[in-house]
Amino acid sequence: xxxxxxxxxxxxxxxxxxxxxxxxxxxxxxxxxxxxxxxxxxxxxxxxxxxxxxxxxxxxxxxxxxxxxxxxxxxxxxxxxxxxxxxxxxxxxxxxxxxxxxxxxxxxxxxxxxxxxxxxxxxxxxxxxxxxxxxxxxxxxxxxxxxxxxxxxxxxxxxxxxxxxxxxxxxxxxxxxxxxxxxxxxxxxxxxxxxxxxxxxxxxxxxxxxxxxxxxxxxxxxxxxxxxxxxxxxxxxxxxxxxxxxxxxxxxxxxxxxxxxxxxxxxxxxxxxxxxxxxxxxxxxxxxxxxxxxxxxxxxxxxxxxxxxxxxxxxxxxxxxxxxxxxxxxxxxxxxxxxxxxxxxxxxxxxxxxxxxxxxxxxxxxxxxxxxxxxxxxxxxxxxxxxxxxxxxxxxxxxxxxxxxxxxxxxx
Numbered sequence: 001x002x003x004x005x006x007x008x009x010x011x012x013x014x015x016x017x018x019x020x021x022x023x024x025x026x027x028x029x030x031x032x033x034x035x036x037x038x039x040x041x042x043x044x045x046x047x048x049x050x051x052x053x054x055x056x057x058x059x060x061x062x063x064x065x066x067x068x069x070x071x072x073x074x075x076x077x078x079x080x081x082x083x084x085x086x087x088x089x090x091x092x093x094x095x096x097x098x099x100x101x102x103x104x105x106x107x108x109x110x111x112x113x114x115x116x117x118x119x120x121x122x123x124x125x126x127x128x129x130x131x132x133x134x135x136x137x138x139x140x141x142x143x144x145x146x147x148x149x150x151x152x153x154x155x156x157x158x159x160x161x162x163x164x165x166x167x168x169x170x171x172x173x174x175x176x177x178x179x180x181x182x183x184x185x186x187x188x189x190x191x192x193x194x195x196x197x198x199x200x201x202x203x204x205x206x207x208x209x210x211x212x213x214x215x216x217x218x219x220x221x222x223x224x225x226x227x228x229x230x231x232x233x234x235x236x237x238x239x240x241x242x243x244x245x246x247x248x249x250x251x252x253x254x255x256x257x258x259x260x261x262x263x264x265x266x267x268x269x270x271x272x273x274x275x276x277x278x279x280x281x282x283x284x285x286x287x288x289x290x291x292x293x294x295x296x297x298x299x300x301x302x303x304x305x306x307x308x309x310x311x312x313x314x315x316x317x318x319x320x321x322x323x324x325x326x327x328x329x330x331x332x333x334x335x336x337x338x339x340x341x342x343x344x345x346x347x348x349x350x351x352x353x354x355x356x357x358x359x360x361x362x363x364x365x366x367x368x369x370x371x372x373x374x375x376x377x378x379x380x381x382x383x384x385x386x387x388x389x390x391x392x393x394x395x396x397x398x399x400x401x402x403x404x405x406x407x408x409x410x411x412x
């Protein structure tokens with residue numbers, strides 16, 4: 001964070017919109033319902049319908065995105081005609097709504113996933129509930145004439161699908177008229193009741209890499225007469241990451257990590273085909289832009305050395321999320337106004353990727369790490385694991401922060 005902010009003892013009195021207890025209980029139930037019914041990217045039809053129905057009950061007019069899932073909803077603008085008119089100093093609050101293709105392993109949990117091999121193991125159900133809750137509170141304030149600026153709720157599909165559903169949301173008008181955008185991401189390393197903030201890069205770039213290697217194959221007794229394809233694949237796995245790392249500034253954090261390698265069926269047969277897949281992650285935006293040429297060049301060098309033919313698919317993912325200083329200060333001020341100075345901590349840049357970065361290519365904004373670890377618990381449930389769960393008090397924290405930010409940000 002750029003600087004320490006002292007709490008204003010009168011700040012909470014100046015910022016209406018504390019989450020009512022009845023709505024708090026409703027949001028917990030809403031999150032649990034989403035958790036039991038996870039949907040993969042671009043398949044979030046039930047999730048979209050549930051969000052839409054609740055916003056409409058609040059008198060709002062949400063619009064489903066043109067891709068068929070995800071939606072956008074304006075508060076404090078005249079969107080009765082269906083035109084996303086935006087407005088002066090419009091603030092957007094973004095949530096991602098998709099789940100992961102992994103099994104839920106929380107055997108003792110009453111609200112565990114009811115869909116085989118699907119789980120909200122990254123906390124998107126919490127992100128969605130936080131933005132929904134903030135929207136309901138802000139809509140009530142607007143009815144009382146207490147909302148000083150227009151707010152857009154963005155419920156984005158397919159964050160887990162490279163290059164991410166943010167591009168579809170943006171193309172569908174999610175940023176039309178928006179001046180700033182905010183988001184949260186669950187962090188199991190931060191206690192519930194707190195958030196982590198950072199100015200500058202807070203996530204990393206993430207791309208996907210797939211390689212097919214081919215050769216004539218043959219007998220393992222005579223590798224010199226053919227392409228020793230398994231050895232070629234092994235050398236690509238071991239040598240390419242170090243080659244790439246030596247061709248960029250070491251501070252860029254460019255890292256190639258493999259997740260899959262397949263080849264062969266018999267111990268005495270050199271196969272004709274091998275497949276490899278992995279991810280390329282990078283802390284630095286400039287190095288990320290160089291990464292495809294560097295990676296492809298290194299793979300070709302090794303493949304040629306072993307006389308293997310290579311077919312490389314390099315899928316561009318997402319750039320780093322780079323938090324803008326004023327937006328970070330806004331989140332910090334909002335959080336302190338609600339929960340005091342001890343509720344905010346500095347955080348480090350992670351190697352995880354997040355397609356919220358695409359919004360920040362168009363407008364300033366920031367992502368906060370929302371603490372979801374029960375205070376005092378020492379076991380950390382990491383993201384993308386089947387036993388991931390949260391302290392649901394984090395929902396209230398996120399709603400309060402976003403609500404306060406929407407009220408404070410009227411002067412930014």
